[in-house]
Each structure stands twice: as structure tokens, then as C-alpha cells.
Amino acid sequence: MTGTDTHTGTEDPGTGGYAAARLRLLTEDARSGPPRRSALAGLTDDWLAGLFGAAAGPARGVSLVAVGGYGRGELSPRSDLDLVLLHDGSDPGAVAALADRIWYPVWDLGLSLDHSVRTPAEARATAAEDLKVQLGLLDARHLAGDTTLTAGLRTAVLTDWRNQAPRRLPELRELCAERAARQGELRYLLEPDLKEARGGLRDATALRAVAASWLADAPREGLADARRRLLDVRDALHLATGRATDRLALQEQDQVAAELGLLDADTLLRQVYEAARVIAYAADVTWREVGRVLRARAVRPRLRAMLGGGRPATERSPLAEGVVEQDGEVVLARAARPDRDPVLPLRAAAAAAQAGLPLSPHAARHLAATARQLPTPWPAEAREQLVTLLGSGRPTVEVWEALEAEGLIARLLPDWERVRCRPQRNAVHIWTVDRHLIETAVRASALTRRVGRPDLLLVAALLHDIGKGWPGDHSVAGEIIAKDVAARIGFDHADAAVLATLVRHHLLLIETATRRDLDDPATVRSVADAVGTQSTLELLHALTEADALATGPAAWSSWRGNLVTDLVRRVSGVLAGAAPDEPEPAAPTAEQERLAIEAFRTGGPVLALRAQTEPAPGADPPPGEPEPLGVELLIAVPDQPGVLPAVAGVLAVHRLTVRTAELRALRLPDDVDDDGTILLLDWRVAAEYGSLPQAARLRTDLVRALDGTLDITGRLAERDAAYPRRRGWTAPPPRVTVAPAASRHATVIEVRAQDAPGLLHRIGSALEKAGVRVRSMHVSTLGANAVDAFYVTTGTGAPLPEEDAGSLARVLEETLRA
Structure with missing residues (x-):
């Protein structure tokens, strides 16, 4: 190839010129985003066309075709080059030689290459067998050679795709679902895969394929911008790491944010989550439409035969005032007037959630465009519909997302904007702040029978972390916001005060139960003073459980539930007027006394391990083995210095996690010894992994730790050095x-x-x-x-x-x- 490169102005048409121009484009050129991707694709097109022309001349019956991401012109700095060398089969030897003269320069530059050499018939046959190949060919783009050959393949592949859509689209949907199960939801992950996770670039490509089938189409509002944003982030990730990676690791997020000119890593993640949410919602709507169309195609011939060839009328079943069900979705009745009925958005959402049906995106869009603003305070019906929506269980999530996609949530609850798509940099949390709030409401809906005011429980669940969008202690900020929101949606002053208290103290029970001595009267009195009334305590207990269950599997267990329940029982007694007396030291159990006497007689530590099991809170005992609550480890040892660090060190060496621990001095009975004192340690432990060690091994190592012959510090230092560092x-x-x-x-x-x-x-x-x-x-x-x-x-x-x-x-x- 000769002449000036039209994209860069360089005179060198060869590989060296391309490499230099590519480097300048990625490091010096001010362009970014779509202009840079387009320029990089154009630069690569010209180079590959030059390689093709120099090797093949004006050859007929052979062409070079870009497919996949390169075919779409979406070249990130480290993207693969997806190429097909298409030929008519007349001269296989010449085609093989041509392929070598194109592939090797690409490899010489260290670029990743995904290549194949096929005839049009072979390409179609491979696509028929491999869905991923067919998806790549849908984006085929001519680069060089025989244009007729490329055009013929494109036409054939699109025709095949449209003809086979009723069979291939369910396969594509299953492929997307399997990938989502493996990779998770992009909009909630702290280290997301921008391409493979649900709501990522793969799903955006799948939506293009659905549209190409002419069977259904995705909602287009914001979809192109969401795709562009994820591509921009991937570009910055490639430049920051110098690697062809799609995983946005924690240690690289600040650098990627700086590359994009964003404030910090949280701002970056929030933009990624917003884009993923748009794509995921579009995918949900699109696949639902695909299913509806395929079902309609399946039953239409039979219905027409039954009705003598006429077209059947679509059934519409009423659900609420102005709301009907049609074709498995909730839509507005023909006579509905959103401009005159400001409660209609909430009524439609509540009806959809109660029926377990999706809210039609067209209905949600129409409501967003025409519904009147609710007055302040809200009318009683609006508040009741919100509570009904929040109390509908799992269907609430999908309906809430439909409202949020059209901006209706921000209109109803302006404070929601600060927590929307906000990441939580805490390994315990598995959701963003906004999704965690909805998940808490879902969990609370199962606990409404435990409280006298389920409406307050559900609204508190929705608002308990609303303060995380503000600086400072989110519980303190949330208390102020909750009081304001409660008044706006129509709760009276007393109910607003209860909601504010629930939000302010939503962590009180779990933190007190797991970090404080429940036998100390000061602990119980402080909780009672903060809560104030029995009804508020009842609500706070349910909110605590719902919040923990909605956080993630590490935040709740039978053990934590039992501690919270014990605390609530004690606080309830204080609120009922039965102030606790100063507790007398608890008498040792028979087992504890036996161990203490044995420790005195042997002069060394005595251990006993006893498994503790019980069903999870609110659940029937499962068949077979019950849920392990942990193992009770009782240790009796003559009073001496260093017992606590020795025991803790031995347990760490044996990879035992300590859940609770209590240490106290126990006086022996007079008939055993007049002044003997034994330290009694009652701990709840669990194996980090594998099975529990034998009590005899623990005792042997504890004896060595107490007499100084076991170097616990050294053993733990070796373990610590071997731990992987992020x-x-x-x-x-x-x-x-x-x-x-x-x-x-x-x-x-x-x-x-x-x-x-x-x-x-x-x-x-x-x-x-x-x-x-x-x-x-x-x-x-x-x-x-x-x-x-x-x-x-x-x-x-x-x-x-x-x-x-x-x-x-x-x-x-x-x-x-x-």
C-alpha cells in the first residue's frame, strides 16, 4: 500500500508506520472515547488493507472481513483483532500463503488475534453449529478484497439469523443466563467484569443480536450511552494496566478514574453501575418481549383455526383502579388519566408487585411523562400503596427497577438520588446502597406478622441507610432524612418520630448484642433508654434481622440471632418496669465445676469440646444434620499469667475462629481446696475450614504455650507471611x-x-x-x-x-x- 494514511497523516504505510501511529494515538492524541476507538479502528483498517493489497494484489474470490467487536469498530487499546479471511475455495494454497502474510505482522506487533480462514459455506455451517460464531458474523464488516464475497456472506448470515430466530434466541437467552450465574451482576460487584457480568458489554451485544432478528427490540432510551460508558471505562482500564483485561480490580480503580477525569473510584463505580443497570433492565424487558412473541407465534395458528381465521381479541383483566393485566404485564386501563390521578404510579406498581407481574415499560414511561406530582403531604392512599408495594416480597424488586428506570422513584423520593447506585466498599455487603434498601424491605415483608405496625417496619427498612449519601455518621444523617420523608409521605408526628428512632438506632441491637456484656445492667439500660417503648423495640428487632439478612450471608447467623433475641428479652423487661438487679456471679455448671476440679488436681489445663446445634431463626429444623451453631470450648486452667494470649494463640495456630469468649475466675469448693483459683474460659469457636482438631491436640499445644516451649508468635508470623496480599x-x-x-x-x-x-x-x-x-x-x-x-x-x-x-x-x- 502506498500514499498517505488518511487517519494519521503519516507517510509510512508499513507495519512500522502503523505501530508508531498507534502508539501516538494511544498516548499523545487528545481524543478519547468513541473518537479514539473509531480512529484506532480506521488506522487498523488501513494497515490491514495495505497488508492484504501488498500480498494479494487485485485478487478476486478472497476478502478480509472484521467480525465481533472489531467489526463494530469498538477497538479498545488492547482489544483482540477478530478477522476472517473469506475465499471462494478456488485456490486454497494461495489463500494459505495470503493468510500468513497478514497474520504474522499482527503477531509480530504483539497484538492479540482471533482469526479463521473459511469459504462462505463453511462460515455459515460453523455459525449454524456455534452460536458465538454466528453472533460475531452478525457484525461482519468488509476490510479489503472482493466486496461481493463479503456482501454475500453478510446477507446470508442475516437471513439465516432471522429465519432461525425462534430457535436461536432461546439459546442466546440461556447463554446469557449461564454467564450471569457465573459472573454475577455488574451493577453490584466491587471488582466487576465489564464484559462478562450481567449488564455488561456481552449483554449489550446480545441486545443488538435480538434487534437484528426483527423478532423484538430493546428499549433504546439510554442504551447507547450506557454501552459507550462501559467501553470508555474499558479503554481507560487497558491504558492504566497495559493489559487486555475486562476486570476492574480494586487496586486499579483510582487510576482508571483519574484516566477518565473522575473524582474518585466511587464516582467511577457509580457510573459503571448506572450503565449496567440500564443494560440489565433493557435485557429483562427484551427477553420478556421475546418470550411473549414466541408464545404468541406458537398459539396463534390454533386460535385462528378455532375462531375461523379471525384475529383473537387481547384479554385485559382489571387489577386496580386504572390498572389492568394484558399479555402477562401490568398496563394502564384505556380510561386511566395519569394527569388527573397522581396516585396512579404507586397504585400500578403496587398492583404489579401484588400480582407478581412485571410493570410494562411502556406504562412506566407513560406515567413518568404524564403523571401529576403528588401533593405534600401525600394522600393516605398514596402512602398505603407505597406500603403495599414494599410489602409484596420478591416481586417488589423488579417493579421498583421499572419505576427507577423511568425516573419515577427520584420524583417520589428525591433523597433516593444520593444512594442510587452508590457502592459499598465492605466485603460483608453484596448490594449497592439502594438495592440493599429494597432487599431489606423484601426481607422485612416476611416479618410483618411479628410487629403491630408493619407499615412503619417496611418504610423504616426502605430508609434505614438513606443517610449513606451524606457525609458523617449515616445513622445520624438518616434520622433527619427519615423524619422529613415521613412527614412528606403523610405520617403523623408520632409515627415520624418512631421512624426517625428506628433509622437512628438500626445498628444498636446487633452491635450491642455482639460487642457488649449482656449481664451488665448498664448495657441493657442504655438500649432501653435509646429505644423508649415496647412497640419501637418490637419494630427494631424485626428491622435488625431484615437488615442483616439483606446485607449478605456473613452478616447473620443463628448465633447472632440468639444474641439479639436475648438482648431484646432483657430490654423488654426493663421497658415493662422490671429494672434488672445487680447480677450475682452465675454459679458454675456441673461440667464447669468438674473441669475446674480436674484442672486443680492435674495442675494443668483441661479442655472439653461440645458441638452446639439448633435450627436457624424462623425455620423448621431441616432433615438430617441440623445447622451448626459452632462448638463450645470449655477450658479450665490454674490461675497464672498469660492464659488469654496462650489460648488465643493456640486456637489461631489450629485455624479456629472465635465467635464469643468469656473468662472468669472460679473459686474451688472448700472440700477441694481452701484458696485454689481456676480460670474458666467458655468460648464459642468454629473451624476456619476442614474439621475441628481433637481436644487432646489442643491441650498439648496449650500446655506448651503456657510453659514457653511452643513459639506461637513465630508460628503465626510464618502463617502471616504466607497469606496472599492484595x-x-x-x-x-x-x-x-x-x-x-x-x-x-x-x-x-x-x-x-x-x-x-x-x-x-x-x-x-x-x-x-x-x-x-x-x-x-x-x-x-x-x-x-x-x-x-x-x-x-x-x-x-x-x-x-x-x-x-x-x-x-x-x-x-x-x-x-x-
Whole structure:
């Protein structure tokens, strides 16, 4: 090829010129987004056409065709070149030689190449067998050679696709569903695959294929912009990493955001999620339409025969005032007037969710365009319809997404905009903030029979994290927003105050139950003071469970549920007027006393492991093995220094996770010994993986740890060095605080840190070195985060002086930072 390159102005038509021009385009050229992708495709087109022309001359019966993403002109910096060398079969040897003269220069430049050499008949036969090949050929674009050959293939492939659509589209839908099951939802993942996850570029391509079938079409509003946004992010990802990757890893998000000129990684993820939501919603609507059309085609011949060839009328079944069901969707009645009925959007949504049917996108779009704004405060019917929608269970999710796709949610609840598509950088959470709120309402709908005011429960579920869109403590910000929203949607002052309290304290029960000593009257009184009434406590209990279940599998368990239930029972007693007395030390059980006596007689530690099982809250006991609640580990050991760090270290060495722990001194009966004191540790543990170790092995290692012959610190350091580190990511620093007035009997030290092998051993060693005694400790591990509370006293059993407590917290924090 000779002459000037029309895209770059360079004079060198060969591979070296292309490489230089490509490098300038990707590093120096100011263009980005679609202009850069188009320029890169054009530059590559000219280079490949030059290679073809130099090797084949004015050859007939052979052409070079771009397919797939390259065929669409969507070349990201590290994209594959998808090419087909098409020929008529007259001279296979010459075609093979031509292929070598095109493929090898591509490989020499280190570009990824997906190539094939086929006749039109072979290409069609392969497409008939392989759906992915057929999808790639739908985007075939001529690059060089015999244009007639390329045009003939394009026409044949499109004809085949349209003729085979009733069979191939269900296959394509199944392929999309399988991929979604493997890769997850792009709009919720912290490290999403921009191409393969549901709502990604693969789904956008599938929608193009559906449109090409002429059988159905996707909603077009925002779809092109969503596709462009994901492609822009992929371009920036390729440039930031220098790799052909589609996975937006955490350590690369800040760099990608900077490449795109965005504020930070959260802004980047929010834009990705918004684009994925548009594509996923379009896919849902499109596949529903495909199914409807295919079902109609299947039954139409029979119906026509039954009706003598006439066209059957479409049935419309009334669901609510102005709302009907038609063809498996909820649509507006012909006489409906959204411009005169401001409640109609909520009534239609509630009717759809109650019927378990999708809300027609056309109906949602019409409502968004014509419905009147609701007055403030809302009329009672509007509030009731919102509660009905939220209480409809799983169908609520799909209906809510239809309203959100047309902007109706932002109109009804303006504060929703701040949490929409907002990422949660917490491994415990599996949803974005807005989806978590809807998921909480879905979970709460199953708990409405437990409360006297299910409407308040459902609205609190919807609003409990609404403050995450604002700076500061989201519970404090959320309280203000909830009070405002409650008044706007028509709740009276008393109900608005209850909703504000629920939002402000939605974490109170779970945090108190898992981090505080429930036997301490100060703990129970503080919760009772915050909650105020029995009815609010009832609502808060249900909200706590719904919130945890909606967060993810790591946030709720039978163990946590039992702790919360125990706390609620105690608080309920206080609210009923039965203030708790100062508790007497609990008498040891027979098993504890037996172990203590044996420890005294042997002079060393004695252990007992006992499995604890029970059905999950709200569920019948499953057949077969019940749900494991953990294992109770009882340890009795003569009082001596270093017991807590030794036990914690041994458990860490054996890969046991500690859920709760209590340590207390037990006086032996007078008939055993006059002044013998045994430390009794009652811990709930679970195996990190694999089976539990035998009690004998734990005892042997504990004896060695106490006498100093087992180097726990060294063993854990080896484990820690072998742990994989997330490249480019640093855990937030630990934080140690003193909880004021949390207990009258001890000082409460709260530790928040990255969970790691031996963390409790390090904390126990630091507390031992500081000369304090640990009365009890309460451990919670949430994803990769440990939140532990330690009740400590002086050697005489008194709370620490305020100054000493602050000093201990600082020392402990410095130890964990080291």
C-alpha cells in the first residue's frame, strides 16, 4: 500500500508506520472515547488493507472481513483483532500463503488475534453449529478484497439469523443466563467484569443480536450511552494496566478514574453501575418481549383455526383502579388519566408487585411523562400503596427497577438520588446502597406478622441507610432524612418520630448484642433508654434481622440471632418496669465445676469440646444434620499469667475462629481446696475450614504455650507471611477506643481492625503486658473486619481510671499498627 494514511497523516504505510501511529494515538492524541476507538479502528483498517493489497494484489474470490467487536469498530487499546479471511475455495494454497502474510505482522506487533480462514459455506455451517460464531458474523464488516464475497456472506448470515430466530434466541437467552450465574451482576460487584457480568458489554451485544432478528427490540432510551460508558471505562482500564483485561480490580480503580477525569473510584463505580443497570433492565424487558412473541407465534395458528381465521381479541383483566393485566404485564386501563390521578404510579406498581407481574415499560414511561406530582403531604392512599408495594416480597424488586428506570422513584423520593447506585466498599455487603434498601424491605415483608405496625417496619427498612449519601455518621444523617420523608409521605408526628428512632438506632441491637456484656445492667439500660417503648423495640428487632439478612450471608447467623433475641428479652423487661438487679456471679455448671476440679488436681489445663446445634431463626429444623451453631470450648486452667494470649494463640495456630469468649475466675469448693483459683474460659469457636482438631491436640499445644516451649508468635508470623496480599491495596489502620459508661463493673475497650491470623493473640499479649485483667470479651468478625470488645479491670477487679484507660487504648492501637 502506498500514499498517505488518511487517519494519521503519516507517510509510512508499513507495519512500522502503523505501530508508531498507534502508539501516538494511544498516548499523545487528545481524543478519547468513541473518537479514539473509531480512529484506532480506521488506522487498523488501513494497515490491514495495505497488508492484504501488498500480498494479494487485485485478487478476486478472497476478502478480509472484521467480525465481533472489531467489526463494530469498538477497538479498545488492547482489544483482540477478530478477522476472517473469506475465499471462494478456488485456490486454497494461495489463500494459505495470503493468510500468513497478514497474520504474522499482527503477531509480530504483539497484538492479540482471533482469526479463521473459511469459504462462505463453511462460515455459515460453523455459525449454524456455534452460536458465538454466528453472533460475531452478525457484525461482519468488509476490510479489503472482493466486496461481493463479503456482501454475500453478510446477507446470508442475516437471513439465516432471522429465519432461525425462534430457535436461536432461546439459546442466546440461556447463554446469557449461564454467564450471569457465573459472573454475577455488574451493577453490584466491587471488582466487576465489564464484559462478562450481567449488564455488561456481552449483554449489550446480545441486545443488538435480538434487534437484528426483527423478532423484538430493546428499549433504546439510554442504551447507547450506557454501552459507550462501559467501553470508555474499558479503554481507560487497558491504558492504566497495559493489559487486555475486562476486570476492574480494586487496586486499579483510582487510576482508571483519574484516566477518565473522575473524582474518585466511587464516582467511577457509580457510573459503571448506572450503565449496567440500564443494560440489565433493557435485557429483562427484551427477553420478556421475546418470550411473549414466541408464545404468541406458537398459539396463534390454533386460535385462528378455532375462531375461523379471525384475529383473537387481547384479554385485559382489571387489577386496580386504572390498572389492568394484558399479555402477562401490568398496563394502564384505556380510561386511566395519569394527569388527573397522581396516585396512579404507586397504585400500578403496587398492583404489579401484588400480582407478581412485571410493570410494562411502556406504562412506566407513560406515567413518568404524564403523571401529576403528588401533593405534600401525600394522600393516605398514596402512602398505603407505597406500603403495599414494599410489602409484596420478591416481586417488589423488579417493579421498583421499572419505576427507577423511568425516573419515577427520584420524583417520589428525591433523597433516593444520593444512594442510587452508590457502592459499598465492605466485603460483608453484596448490594449497592439502594438495592440493599429494597432487599431489606423484601426481607422485612416476611416479618410483618411479628410487629403491630408493619407499615412503619417496611418504610423504616426502605430508609434505614438513606443517610449513606451524606457525609458523617449515616445513622445520624438518616434520622433527619427519615423524619422529613415521613412527614412528606403523610405520617403523623408520632409515627415520624418512631421512624426517625428506628433509622437512628438500626445498628444498636446487633452491635450491642455482639460487642457488649449482656449481664451488665448498664448495657441493657442504655438500649432501653435509646429505644423508649415496647412497640419501637418490637419494630427494631424485626428491622435488625431484615437488615442483616439483606446485607449478605456473613452478616447473620443463628448465633447472632440468639444474641439479639436475648438482648431484646432483657430490654423488654426493663421497658415493662422490671429494672434488672445487680447480677450475682452465675454459679458454675456441673461440667464447669468438674473441669475446674480436674484442672486443680492435674495442675494443668483441661479442655472439653461440645458441638452446639439448633435450627436457624424462623425455620423448621431441616432433615438430617441440623445447622451448626459452632462448638463450645470449655477450658479450665490454674490461675497464672498469660492464659488469654496462650489460648488465643493456640486456637489461631489450629485455624479456629472465635465467635464469643468469656473468662472468669472460679473459686474451688472448700472440700477441694481452701484458696485454689481456676480460670474458666467458655468460648464459642468454629473451624476456619476442614474439621475441628481433637481436644487432646489442643491441650498439648496449650500446655506448651503456657510453659514457653511452643513459639506461637513465630508460628503465626510464618502463617502471616504466607497469606496472599492484595496488590496495591492497604487495609485501613486499626482503631482502639474506650466506650464510656458502657459498664459499671469494668472498662470496655473496643478494637476495630483488619482480621488476621493471631489477632486475638496479639491483643491478649498486649493486655497481659499492660497488667490488666480481662473479665470477658465479645468478638465479631464481619467479612475482613474484626470488631472486638474487651471488659478489663485492674488487678483488684475495679474499672480502670479514665487516664489509664485512655493510655491503654493508645498503647494497644500502636501495638496493632506495628
